[in-house]
Amino acid sequence: MRTLYPTVAAPLSLSNFSFRTNFLVRCSNLHSQPQLDTRKLVLSVKEKLEKEHHSLPVGRNGRDDEDMILWFLKDRKFSVEDAISKLTKAIVSFS
Template sequence: MLVMEVKEKLEKEYYDLPVGENGRDDEDMILWYLKDRRFSVEEAIAKLTKAIKWRQEFGVADLSEDTVKSIAKTGKAYVHDFLDVNDRPVLIVVASKHLPDVHDPCDNEKLCVFLIEKALSKLPAGQEQILGIVDLRGFGTKNADLSYLTFLFDVFYYYYPKRLGEVLFVEAPFVFQPIWQLTKPLLKSYASMVKFCSTETVRKEYFTEETLPISFRD
């Protein structure tokens, strides 16, 4: 079995990596990365070791409501209380509240990773992906942050592969278009997951009346 082969190689060649949940002996994680790399053992090991090292260096296990409390208070991003109609946890970003000149980039990154972890912890049985919603109403040049947008997609590509099912860019204003043109080539395959849509689409196609986020209600 390929999972065991990866596990044994990691134990032999990367014995200093942590073990346990999200560690080098986590069979579910190993299988996920094997699937992501089309069952190439070498490619899975390369991506997996990079992800485990990143989790350790970033301090993912130490993130909590308390550690991100001050930046979370801005309301710039949160995990919605309800799943969408496809049973996916929902991560909402309010772009107009993202102020790169005011907020510490490290705090932004910690909040981002904390919320991804929180959304994934809400995955129901049989569901493997989450929905991202970027609310672009009120977005202006002061909210533009190419490096943060790139960080966000890099995190999903390298460390949470195939966890992002779809990203909705809601009510994108004209000023957002040049930023998107700059970002799009950096997003690799994730660019095809982005769907530009209206608040009406969010209401009608992704939620029921009971589960619709408050900010998208009439």
């Protein structure tokens, strides 16, 4: 059983406010960087599929389906080559 302790709000000084503001700005910037990196990986997979497997169908569940590409990248721990390998097998089985 957990015991909850009451908390007392301390007055907010300007130095704490500045620190918190900077911290929040930095944290919000951290979220945008992984999204950019993820986007680059998705585009990389998409381009390689287009060049190396141009006969695969396009559209939903096709070689240019960015949501599906992202899912396979996450599943393969963001390994581009592993994602491409799994994607080509999956797309062929969908067709």
